Amino acid sequence: MQSDKFTTANGYLAVERLYADWAQSDALNLRLGKFLTPIGRWNLIHADPLVWTTSRPLINQVTFPTNATGAMLFGTLNGIGSGLDYSIYSSIGAELRRDPKQDPFTEAYGLHLAYSLWPTLQLGFSYANFEQRSNLGNRRNLVGADVFWSHNGYEISAEAAYRFSSQGPESDELGGFVQGVVPLVGKLYGIGRYEYYDRAGPTSGVSRWLAGLDYRWSRAVIVKAEFSQGVHNRIDVPEGFLLSFAVLF
């Protein structure tokens, strides 16, 4: 919006996912096209009706491109305990319908594993080796872990990631979050989250606390209200009050 009128001058049609799958078996599937980058758990289910907060954790915002265009092998290895989910992907070349605000992969290879220890506890591991458009020649590595536990409406989720490269500590990024969800009364839930994010550059890391209330009108409709506050916020991490309404269809 400019001055006192709306404009579509800077609008663009965003394509977050566009792919074709071929299933050879439970253990072997091939995906071609644009897909969500298999790093962590939040990025793979970040649709607004499926997450508890309006704001996205800092470690999932710019540390890695949230989409990849390329090929991915994925499936479930059912012979390993309760079944090991895996994704192996590669992205070479141009991004399909690039989001102008994102710094896409120019080349990437990665692996994501997920395993359910119990029906209520899932663990994940991520690794990626990649190069991004804005920093050609800087080969980056990322390792990450995620955990999710839920029971009777209570949830605890956590993710952490560390990105490093040959350029040294100044270009490294490190961060993570822990989030808890508590059923309060009826369809009302309380959310609390702590994050730490140390982005590339000379500034020290920042912490951010969040407290929120969600009202789950139905399985498909959720209203979210949250307040977040940064600590030692020298990088202008967004803070304050957010309110949103999300519909799953």
Next chain:
Amino acid sequence: MRPIRLLRGAFASACLALALSLTARAAPSEEPLAVVVPASAAHHPIDASELAAIYRRKRRFWPDGTVIEPVNLGAADIQRRHFSRVVTGLLPEAMEDYWDEQYFQGILPPRVLASPEAALRFVTDTRGAIGYVPLCSVDRRVVVIAVVTDAVTATETPNTAACHH
């Protein structure tokens, strides 16, 4: 004397209630469930982990490559709740968030049918189908490949002696 008579009467009533409860038919939630596939299909007994993988849509193909078509009873159905608790470790409502996430990935939950007879007909007529019905409801249209009580037992020869009383 009167208090003693009251105590005797209460004791007798309690004994009668206990006797009746021991001889009563098992509550529906305790009734064994038969996991069934079409009688015409190639089949093998399946164990708890394989059955759980099928009903979480982690296993989508039979060994011959046929697409598995699992079917559930309604979420409020006692047999569904029994099956879900034993096989997946979770009640149907506890899996709603899981299915929302799978839906986001393009994977739909097992289809839901209204009754065991509907499940039998669907399994009979659908290639690759698998479902569950009360053990005593099984007929020649389907073959049993597991029995669900407090656990999953892989078997093609269930004990149906109790069904003939």
